[in-house]
Amino acid sequence: MIAIDDYLHAATRENTRRSYRAAVKHFEEEWGGFLPATAEGILRYLARYAGVLAHNTLKQRVSALGQWHVDQGFPDPTKAPVVRKMLRGIQEVHPAQERRARPLQLDALEQAVGWLEQQQDLARQQGRSADLLRPARDKALLLIGFWRGFRSDELARLEVERIEAVAGQGMRIQLPRTKTDRSLKGSTYLTPALSRLCPVAAYLDWLAVSGVRSGPVLRGIDRWGRISEDAIHAASIIPLLRRILGAAGIADVHLYSAHSLRRGFASWASANGWELRALMEYVGWKNISSASRYVDSHDPYHRDMLERLLPAKPLPSPAIDAPDS
Template sequence: MVRSSSPTASARFALDRGELCQLARLGRQKVPTIARKLAAIRFFHRGAGEENPTDNAGVSAILQGIRRTVGTAAKQKAPATVDVIHALLAHVDARTLQGKRDRAILLLGFAGAFRRSELVAITVEDLSFSANGVDVFLTKSKTDQEAKGQSVAVLNGRALRPADRLREWLEAAGIESGPIFRRINRGDHLTSEALSAQSVALIVKKYADLAGLDVEKLSGHSLRAGFVTSAAENRASISRIMEVTRHRDPRTVETYVRRADRFKDHAGDSFL
């Protein structure tokens, strides 16, 4: 979308609006995604001192129509709660390098409430092991766009032992520097190539399938959501949860808490 008085530009702008509708109908672009793209267009036009084409009444009407027709409800992925994590781990073959890596990914992703992108960006240099667990220093994350860095305390605990499993993986793989999670080729051969964020989702889905769980409802984000949900179910305070998850807005965490508590003290408890 560009500002111009020429008929060609006007026609192109009309076509773009039509494409927005078509993308939404096909399910290729969700309403929040379309809204973000419009916001980017608005930002760059204002920065250039140009007239904002998204102020056009037609655009607003079309976007409002898309919201009514397609809906704005986000498709929530199921959280990989601690019970789900145990189910996934039961199908990991920890005798192999790949199994040790996958186990460490599932446990660290869950215990540290990491985003997929954060998880695959961690290096050996970011780790500080202690008797209580491991501190993971994130050089940059979604909530730290200025790259000031954030430290996440991953508790080793008594049951899952994520720090121990991570150390076992690193020692078995002989990784002493650089990315901690790397591709493994056929034959269980380790490479120097870091895993992609998408690989985390595929690993979760792989073990979900082996465990007989609904693969479509679980993703890489399920590890992070699972920690928040499990913490809420065990009555952890919102402030303590946010220390691990690094959420900036407590309302986001409150959403998980309400879901975890929806059957506790239910209004129908005395008569249903």
């Protein structure tokens, strides 16, 4: 029988628990603060790291400290109006430009997938069956991640039991929890089979090569070709993606992250005529502001639109009557 604590533990995502533990550790061990804290203690902590940590990081740390107090039954000092005012002041004094991952363009995706397929062909020719595993897994990761616009944690939580795939038709992916699914109802995503760069074929190929029949889809693979029973960690997807892109000959791999797959698909779809509302429904965005952060316009300065509005030739100057003599 599952204990009460197990249900309470399941109510919070593992990524959230991890970030909260890191925040409490930073407050106590690195800064030397004491818990439970006072509002004044929170202010001094914020003043120490204002301009050192990103504003969003500070907000997350404050949220974590607040949750710690609630969980332990103490009054929450982070709810004090002066703490909120302090955060607004820090943002005003230390404005930060948002850094966004470079979108993975379709030609770069094709280049990376082409390199992975070359590695598969070479392994087959040389009879190295173990070396088929990594490129098959990586191709499934890239193509599912791109065409579905999945986040890294969503890719890491894919399970065979929650995917129905039919070769040449499509696949149905069910995720019991997503970042925007506050009600925990789960979400279902449909992905078509494509004539090339097909996520369905890549997924089925990975299952065939790996022998995975249940549990996590994307798993770790050690140097001897042994497949882990556990899912690949979400945090490892960024270095994995950069390794794939670098090996495929794509430049500036440090500019790419797991969000590059999501941003790449969104920008590609927008450039090819998808209406924003249709794109939001497909990817799973709940509001326009979230969607717009991922879409790179093909005309960022709106030059095409403004040029169309300009007159074809300069307007004639108005006639000026000569003054009476």
